[in-house]
Amino acid sequence: VTPFRGSTAVVGIGQTPYYKRGTSPEPELKLALRAITAAAEDAGIDVRDINGFISYASERSDPAKLMPALGTREVKFASLVWFHGGGLPATLNIAACAILAGQADIVAIYRSMAERSSQRLRVIVAQNDTSPQYLVNGLESPAQILALRAQRLMQHHGVPRSALYATVAASYHHAKNNPRAYGRSVQMSPEVYDQARLISEPYRLFDCSRENDGAACVLVVSSERARHLRQKPAYILSAPMGTMEGGGALEENWRPYYATAGQKELADRMWKESGYTANDVDVAQIYMNMDSMGIGSMIDHGFFAMEDAGAFCTFDNLIAPSGKLPINTSGGDLGEGFIHGMGLLPEAVRQIRGTSTNQVPNAKLSLVTGGPGDLMSSTALLGAQETL
Amino acid sequence: MEYSFEKHKIFGAIEADDQYWRSLEDGEFKLPRCSACKKWTWPAHYRCGSCGAWEFDWVAVEPKGFVFAWTRSQYAFDRVMERKSQIPYVTVVTEIPAAGGARVMGVLKGDDQHLHTGQAVRGTIDVPSEASKWYPSIRWEVIREESRREHRR
Numbered sequence: 393v394t395p396f397r398g399s400t401a402v403v404g405i406g407q408t409p410y411y412k413r414g415t416s417p418e419p420e421l422k423l424a425l426r427a428i429t430a431a432a433e434d435a436g437i438d439v440r441d442i443n444g445f446i447s448y449a450s451e452r453s454d455p456a457k458l459m460p461a462l463g464t465r466e467v468k469f470a471s472l473v474w475f476h477g478g479g480l481p482a483t484l485n486i487a488a489c490a491i492l493a494g495q496a497d498i499v500a501i502y503r504s505m506a507e508r509s510s511q512r513l514r515v516i517v518a519q520n521d522t523s524p525q526y527l528v529n530g531l532e533s534p535a536q537i538l539a540l541r542a543q544r545l546m547q548h549h550g551v552p553r554s555a556l557y558a559t560v561a562a563s564y565h566h567a568k569n570n571p572r573a574y575g576r577s578v579q580m581s582p583e584v585y586d587q588a589r590l591i592s593e594p595y596r597l598f599d600c601s602r603e604n605d606g607a608a609c610v611l612v613v614s615s616e617r618a619r620h621l622r623q624k625p626a627y628i629l630s631a632p633m634g635t636m637e638g639g640g641a642l643e644e645n646w647r648p649y650y651a652t653a654g655q656k657e658l659a660d661r662m663w664k665e666s667g668y669t670a671n672d673v674d675v676a677q678i679y680m681n682m683d684s685m686g687i688g689s690m691i692d693h694g695f696f697a698m699e700d701a702g703a704f705c706t707f708d709n710l711i712a713p714s715g716k717l718p719i720n721t722s723g724g725d726l727g728e729g730f731i732h733g734m735g736l737l738p739e740a741v742r743q744i745r746g747t748s749t750n751q752v753p754n755a756k757l758s759l760v761t762g763g764p765g766d767l768m769s770s771t772a773l774l775g776a777q778e779t780l
Numbered sequence: 781m782e783y784s785f786e787k788h789k790i791f792g793a794i795e796a797d798d799q800y801w802r803s804l805e806d807g808e809f810k811l812p813r814c815s816a817c818k819k820w821t822w823p824a825h826y827r828c829g830s831c832g833a834w835e836f837d838w839v840a841v842e843p844k845g846f847v848f849a850w851t852r853s854q855y856a857f858d859r860v861m862e863r864k865s866q867i868p869y870v871t872v873v874t875e876i877p878a879a880g881g882a883r884v885m886g887v888l889k890g891d892d893q894h895l896h897t898g899q900a901v902r903g904t905i906d907v908p909s910e911a912s913k914w915y916p917s918i919r920w921e922v923i924r925e926e927s928r929r930e931h932r933r
Contacts, residue, residue: 524797530860590854592851
């Protein structure tokens with residue numbers, strides 16, 4: 393057992409509403425302030441006492457800009473996790489390491505996006521770091537690049553379209569019960585899915601995550617401190633980050649994994665550190681920049697083998713309260729909204745608290761995966777007190 | 781000679797592939813191989829991760845391989861707006877056995893119906909144009925008579 397396992401916990405969550413991309417009534421920095429103050433209020437913590445700040449990818453609302461408005465007494469620790477949505481669960485890793493090493497006490501993990509403030513797609517998502525090998529050949533968007541991987545997953549490995557649809561149907565089913573979900577009014581059906589416009593084959597519109605403005609935040613403290621706070625703690629059992637040999641900035645040359653998510657070694661480390669297996673997980677928030685990539689994540693995490701994807705990924709298996717593996721119970725990146733995946737973390741915490749709008753009864757182990765197929769990724773397992 | 785791509789340089793990613801574009805513009809398809817251990821490195825990089833050497837030979841390779849992955853773009857994406865009039869167009873990732881299985885991207889030429897992973901393709905070189913951001917580019921075309929049976933994993 394590592395010193396990491398279970399020694400920190402998430403004790404506060406805060407979210408702004410999701411707005412359609414480019415329509416936020418407030419600028420990005422103000423959204424970040426709202427999410428952080430909401431998380432502090434939820435935790436019963438004075439927002440001025442937050443002394444660690446962590447985000448990922450190319451977050452623009454840095455702690456220097458936030459602290460005057462938060463009344464921050466002292467910033468003791470600040471860090472940004474490298475790359476894109478792959479960095480999401482790794483933020484928990486950095487927060488826990490900082491707390492364990494005595495470098496910070498109350499850490500805010502947050503992500504804020506509002507297109508008008510920051511030219512989101514060009515700068516915030518792509519980071520102006522796309523190789524000419526893609527751009528010269530008509531490829532620029534994650535939708536197109538991940539479509540290549542989806543084609544491989546489907547044509548070469550034989551994962552059926554029905555598996556992709558099941559994840560979409562489950563996401564929108566969950567979104568219906570979630571008043572925050574931007575896609576809550578979508579009536580998903582095989583016809584709606586099949587007739588949606590093509591984006592980059594094999595992806596149609598509903599295979600892709602939404603694009604929203606908004607912000608979300610979670611607060612991490614030591615487990616000892618967590619026990620004296622207002623909310624039921626969601627303990628961080630494991631939150632590894634990384635990339636295996638044969639991955640990294642290799643454009644379309646990842647080996648041996650290509651069509652899945654590049655998270656197999658990460659997941660193996662997580663199971664080992666946490667002491668649990670895929671079979672023990674009660675509920676999972678699976679990052680879905682694109683649905684097929686989420687299926688790759690579930691394969692890498694050992695929920696099912698590649699050849700069983702069609703049999704496992706059915707609507708009934710993927711929905712709360714009693715599916716084999718309820719996923720994306722807030723609606724997730726497809727149905728709830730997408731601020732670079734950050735909505736998944738608070739939902740994973742709500743499942744431990746028992747406050748999700750699609751609650752899995754008595755959920756004790758709650759998984760949240762990072763951006764699949766990212767240059768570097770991460771994954772995290774949260775647990776209730778009993779799992780320590 | 782002044783190269784077109786150098787005048788329209790795209791910055792981003794590793795940026796060790798200038799020789800690839802230079803060769804293409806000269807009409808040759810070349811890929812980098814470590815001068816010391818002869819291992820192919822693609823995408824191009826500055827140091828051989830296998831043996832630690834810093835020198836690469838750019839070796840002419842016959843542009844033939846197999847479709848590893850592909851997508852048909854149906855939407856005019858922001859940073860490749862130059863392709864708008866070509867929509868839908870297909871981009872192929874081709875695996876090249878003669879270069880250690882390096883996977884090289886290019887826009888498909890010719891018939892795009894029934895395209896499938898494992899199909900044999902041959903490359904030809906297009907001169908720089910607006911569609912390819914004034915870079916030269918390799919175009920892949922399906923060779924009907926050959927295809928590879930790949931084992932599913």
